[in-house]
Amino acid sequence: xxxxxxxxxxxxxxxxxxxxxxxxxxxxxxxxxxxxxxxxxxxxxxxxxxxxxxxxxxxxxxxxxxxxxxxxxxxxxxxxxxxxxxxxxxxxxxxxxxxxxxxxxxxxxxxxxxxxxxxxxxxxxxxxxxxxxxxxxxxxxxxxxxxxxxxxxxxxxxxxxxxxxxxxxxxxxxxxxxxxxxxxxxxxxxxxxxxxxxxxxxxxxxxxxxxxxxxxxxxxxxxxxxxxxxxxxxxxxxxxxxxxxxxxxxxxxxxxxxxxxxxxxxxxxxxxxxxxxxxxxxxxxxxxxxxxxxxxxxxxxxxxxxxxxxxxxxxxxxxxxxxxxxxxxxxxxxxxxxxxxxxxxxxxxxxxxxxxxxxxxxxxxxxxxxxxxxxxxxxxxxxxxxxxxxxxxxxxxxxxxxxxxxxxxxxxxxxxxxxxxxxxxxxxxxxxxxxxxxxxxxxxxxxxxxxxxxxxxxx
Numbered sequence: 001x002x003x004x005x006x007x008x009x010x011x012x013x014x015x016x017x018x019x020x021x022x023x024x025x026x027x028x029x030x031x032x033x034x035x036x037x038x039x040x041x042x043x044x045x046x047x048x049x050x051x052x053x054x055x056x057x058x059x060x061x062x063x064x065x066x067x068x069x070x071x072x073x074x075x076x077x078x079x080x081x082x083x084x085x086x087x088x089x090x091x092x093x094x095x096x097x098x099x100x101x102x103x104x105x106x107x108x109x110x111x112x113x114x115x116x117x118x119x120x121x122x123x124x125x126x127x128x129x130x131x132x133x134x135x136x137x138x139x140x141x142x143x144x145x146x147x148x149x150x151x152x153x154x155x156x157x158x159x160x161x162x163x164x165x166x167x168x169x170x171x172x173x174x175x176x177x178x179x180x181x182x183x184x185x186x187x188x189x190x191x192x193x194x195x196x197x198x199x200x201x202x203x204x205x206x207x208x209x210x211x212x213x214x215x216x217x218x219x220x221x222x223x224x225x226x227x228x229x230x231x232x233x234x235x236x237x238x239x240x241x242x243x244x245x246x247x248x249x250x251x252x253x254x255x256x257x258x259x260x261x262x263x264x265x266x267x268x269x270x271x272x273x274x275x276x277x278x279x280x281x282x283x284x285x286x287x288x289x290x291x292x293x294x295x296x297x298x299x300x301x302x303x304x305x306x307x308x309x310x311x312x313x314x315x316x317x318x319x320x321x322x323x324x325x326x327x328x329x330x331x332x333x334x335x336x337x338x339x340x341x342x343x344x345x346x347x348x349x350x351x352x353x354x355x356x357x358x359x360x361x362x363x364x365x366x367x368x369x370x371x372x373x374x375x376x377x378x379x380x381x382x383x384x385x386x387x388x389x390x391x392x393x394x395x396x397x398x399x400x401x402x403x404x405x406x407x408x409x410x411x412x413x414x415x416x417x418x419x420x421x422x423x424x425x426x427x428x429x430x431x432x433x434x435x436x437x438x439x440x441x442x443x444x445x446x447x448x449x450x451x452x453x454x455x456x457x458x459x
Contacts, residue, residue, distance in 0.1 A: 028326030034077025051279025065357035070272035086234025149236035167289025174282035260301025267294020328385030
């Protein structure tokens with residue numbers, strides 16, 4: 001088994017040689033696709049999430065697509081994204097320590113940049129923005145950066161458990177009252193919102209501003225605790241460099257698949273049934289609590305499956321497919337909202353409420369496929385994605401090189417073939433080959449040019 005290789009000290013302010021774990025980028029790209037599948041449903045219909053579905057799309061196929069998206073995608077992939085945010089946070093810390101530079105000022109600038117981008121994104125394109133949440137929770141992560149991995153895991157589990165308990169208690173309190181959604185009022189409100197979203201830009205922004213309080217409530221009481229818990233799990237995994245060497249974790253990955261898919265799909269089915277058929281009831285509140293517990297398991301099963309594939313004979317094709325998109329998550333995430341806004345609102349074609357769920361899923365899949373190709377093309381010619389470069393410039397208060405060649409000439413890390421280790425990680429990437437049942441044998445990857453710093457691609 002290859003052991004981690006020490007990285008020599010570098011003078012303060014100079015970049016240490018950096019490598020990336022391609023599997024982390026692939027996971028990030030995979031999460032980006034899942035988030036697009038969910039966000040596109042909200043951008044394509046003002047009825048989605050209101051408890052009443054668009055009366056024009058209530059056929060069996062429409063119901064089936066909504067159910068599949070809710071069970072398999074909704075509330076799962078932002079957790080995977082959050083885990084990777086926490087994991088990459090540890091790489092940024094390690095990189096700052098090697099360069100002997102102060103970490104907190106750069107991280108605070110980076111968080112402020114994310115918050116500004118997220119605020120503009122929420123008002124102009126999509127109220128369900130996640131960047132502002134990550135920017136704020138990043139401050140909590142910064143304060144907890146010295147937490148022990150075991151304590152981080154226990155805190156994460158406590159957050160999930162307490163959130164589940166809170167939803168359960170609320171459901172029990174609401175149950176005697178019965179309570180049902182006023183479907184007529186909800187349908188009328190969704191129809192009025194649809195007309196505004198089809199109108200001019202001012203009307204679209206007005207709708208977004210009106211929706212922000214409800215979105216903020218959802219973020220604070222549902223997404224934020226779960227995201228912070230995932231941050232902490234990612235931080236704990238990053239402390240152990242768990243994604244740099246999967247050889248000791250083959251059995252754990254298989255268990256995550258078994259229990260994650262079993263409990264996660266069951267919980268997703270409960271969540272979908274309550275969300276689609278029993279909106280506004282105590283049952284739906286209880287289902288939200290169930291989802292808080294089971295969605296992380298399904299997200300973990302997805303990650304375990306992709307990681308096992310990424311370290312199989314099919315690894316090269318999987319990594320080459322997803323990793324470039326994962327290196328440009330900020331650009332791709334905001335581009336997804338821009339394209340959907342142009343398609344579905346008055347900014348462009350005003351197709352909101354006019355595309356069936358199957359069509360929306362097809363649009364999302366096609367858009368992501370285009371992004372995969374475009375990301376690969378862009379990174380062959382540039383060191384960073386467009387918005388990644390802007391955020392990096394603000395974070396480091398320097399002008400980053402535009403091309404991979406310029407980055408290498410400047411002595412900084414430059415993009416490389418995808419089978420490399422992580423930026424800010426002292427562990428060489430291991431190509432794993434199967435050796436016997438359930439075990440993996442690690443061997444070091446061939447020496448290659450380094451990739452751009454992972455800290456600036458983590459969203």
